[in-house]
Amino acid sequence: MSRKKVIIIGAGIAGLSAGCYLQMNGYETEIFELHGSPGGLCTGWRRQGYTFDGCIHWLCGSSPKNELHTIWEELHAIDEKNIVNHEIFIHTELEKGKSFSVYTNVDKLQEEMLKNAPEDKELIEEFIDAINLCKKFDIPVLKPQNLFTLFHNMKFLFKDFPLVKLLNKWMKVSIGEFQKKFKSPLLNKNFCKLFGMYEEMPILALVYTLALFDINSAGYPIGGSIEFIKSIKNRYLSLGGKINYNSKVEKILISNNSAKGVRLNSGKEAYSDLVISAADGHYTLYNMLDDKFIDEDIEGYYKSFKTFPSLLQVSLGVDRLFKGIPDAVTYNFNFSAPIYIDNKNTISSLGLVIYNFDPTMAPKGKTSITTFIEADYNYWTELRNSDLEKYKAEKERIAEEVIDRIDKLFGEVKSKVEVYDVATPYTYKNHTNNWKGSFEGWIPTIDNLDKTLKKTLPGLKDFYMIGQWVQPGGGLPTGGMHGRHIAQQICKEDRRRFKTLR
Numbered sequence: 001m002s003r004k005k006v007i008i009i010g011a012g013i014a015g016l017s018a019g020c021y022l023q024m025n026g027y028e029t030e031i032f033e034l035h036g037s038p039g040g041l042c043t044g045w046r047r048q049g050y051t052f053d054g055c056i057h058w059l060c061g062s063s064p065k066n067e068l069h070t071i072w073e074e075l076h077a078i079d080e081k082n083i084v085n086h087e088i089f090i091h092t093e094l095e096k097g098k099s100f101s102v103y104t105n106v107d108k109l110q111e112e113m114l115k116n117a118p119e120d121k122e123l124i125e126e127f128i129d130a131i132n133l134c135k136k137f138d139i140p141v142l143k144p145q146n147l148f149t150l151f152h153n154m155k156f157l158f159k160d161f162p163l164v165k166l167l168n169k170w171m172k173v174s175i176g177e178f179q180k181k182f183k184s185p186l187l188n189k190n191f192c193k194l195f196g197m198y199e200e201m202p203i204l205a206l207v208y209t210l211a212l213f214d215i216n217s218a219g220y221p222i223g224g225s226i227e228f229i230k231s232i233k234n235r236y237l238s239l240g241g242k243i244n245y246n247s248k249v250e251k252i253l254i255s256n257n258s259a260k261g262v263r264l265n266s267g268k269e270a271y272s273d274l275v276i277s278a279a280d281g282h283y284t285l286y287n288m289l290d291d292k293f294i295d296e297d298i299e300g301y302y303k304s305f306k307t308f309p310s311l312l313q314v315s316l317g318v319d320r321l322f323k324g325i326p327d328a329v330t331y332n333f334n335f336s337a338p339i340y341i342d343n344k345n346t347i348s349s350l351g352l353v354i355y356n357f358d359p360t361m362a363p364k365g366k367t368s369i370t371t372f373i374e375a376d377y378n379y380w381t382e383l384r385n386s387d388l389e390k391y392k393a394e395k396e397r398i399a400e401e402v403i404d405r406i407d408k409l410f411g412e413v414k415s416k417v418e419v420y421d422v423a424t425p426y427t428y429k430n431h432t433n434n435w436k437g438s439f440e441g442w443i444p445t446i447d448n449l450d451k452t453l454k455k456t457l458p459g460l461k462d463f464y465m466i467g468q469w470v471q472p473g474g475g476l477p478t479g480g481m482h483g484r485h486i487a488q489q490i491c492k493e494d495r496r497r498f499k500t501l502r
């Protein structure tokens with residue numbers, strides 16, 4: 001083999017996955033990670049015996065019913081015995097004692113929708129039919145499309161094409177447009193919010209997620225993000241990989257239009273035959289590579305496509321249990337006194353993750369709660385850099401207001417809060433270097449779904465980009481998949497037979 005040594009930038013899910021699959025195929029890999037621990041956005045932190053999770057709400061491919069599960073198996077990422085499948089995806093408390101639940105079971109969901117919007121029977125049935133149809137369709141993820149053989153293409157054509165054709169129409173309608181079709185005021189005004197989606201997204205994204213929930217393949221792994229990433233990191237180390245923490249890559253070294261290594265912020269240089277960036281896309285293109293390898297497609301993305309926003313996460317450790325509440329991934333409620341977040345965001349509802357389903361997240365008899373609020377990246381970064389005292393005071397104020405609204409909802413919360421913590425868009429940027437503090441890269445829309453970026457750059461050899469900035473929608477599955485795909489592509493280029501280990 002001519003190419004042997006690979007440098008990977010970033011120890012998020014994409015970087016770790018690439019490292020595992022390349023190690024399985026005899027490459028010698030080394031990861032450089034800016035932070036002091038692995039995971040990137042897939043993270044959590046511990047405070048006074050409580051764990052505050054910053055990522056996994058649901059994990060696609062949590063059961064063997066999907067191909068994606070094979071990737072989690074190969075990465076030793078999850079233990080099937082420790083997956084929680086919730087009865088409800090999102091539960092929302094409405095006015096006058098009413099509520100709306102997005103059940104994970106499709107039949108129950110249909111019943112709930114019909115109960116709340118009988119006038120929309122036809123549209124609801126069409127929606128439910130699409131979910132049921134999607135259940136039959138397992139997206140092929142074990143190979144990148146450019147490596148599909150004739151056999152794969154024929155299989156796809158005969159087995160899945162009829163479904164693809166039918167689902168095609170659901171790819172061309174945004175969730176916002178779909179919402180407008182409802183006659184019932186509840187769904188016509190709130191469909192996006194009740195189903196926890198962005199209105200620009202294609203309705204297919206929601207339909208596919210709900211199909212996975214129905215077949216119990218979008219569960220929550222006990223231990224959350226910390227344990228999930230720890231398992232993959234251990235897998236990587238056991239395969240012989242090496243991680244350098246607190247090592248920010250500043251430049252990619254190039255000679256004769258080939259990537260030859262990296263220079264760190266310490267000035268140290270490291271050399272390799274190949275470089276993979278699994279780090280933030282904007283920083284990779286515009287800083288590490290000094291804008292030199294950007295074509296029209298890439299520029300178009302960074303100029304015009306929308307990114308997932310940045311967030312403010314408030315986490316609480318509460319000395320009590322929350323019994324008798326619905327078994328939901330997220331519990332939404334509204335309140336009359338709005339909370340000012342920043343110059344672009346004021347909220348009058350919150351979505352809580354109440355971890356009464358994971359005993360590892362809090363000491364016995366106690367509960368961890370998290371909530372994620374959309375926040376303006378520029379505001380919070382400027383505030384942190386210009387006035388640290390006000391930044392701290394604002395975090396404190398928002399935490400107090402959030403606790404107050406939760407207290408008003410359940411009673412007996414304020415007096416029981418033992419610890420709380422607030423992460424802002426500045427925290428996201430500082431810990432993961434993600435552009436504009438985005439929590440998941442590009443929002444998939446009907447305009448960009450067929451415009452996936454390439455993993456290579458024009459004019460640069462021996463260099464690849466993977467992770468959430470290369471594929472709209474991001475998420476953990478993208479990272480896991482990209483690691484496998486890039487190893488397959490590199491093996492093919494080096495004329496090696498790709499193999500995996502269990």
Ligand SMILES: Cc1cc2nc3c(=O)[nH]c(=O)nc-3n(C[C@H](O)[C@H](O)[C@H](O)COP(=O)(O)OP(=O)(O)OC[C@H]3O[C@@H](n4cnc5c(N)ncnc54)[C@H](O)[C@@H]3O)c2cc1C
Nearest residue numbers: 010012013014034040041057058249279439467468475476
């Ligand atoms: C609140 C929240 C909830 C989420 N919920 C879910 C969920 O339920 N299910 C799901 O599938 N996904 C979820 N996601 C999305 C998911 O976490 C991300 O899409 C995914 O983790 C991105 O992985 P990545 O490896 O592509 O990028 P990242 O996680 O950003 O990893 C990139 C890594 O590169 C490092 N890095 C950056 N720049 C440099 C540099 N210059 N030098 C060295 N290292 C560098 C970073 O520190 C980081 O470790 C959620 C995210 C958030 C924030």
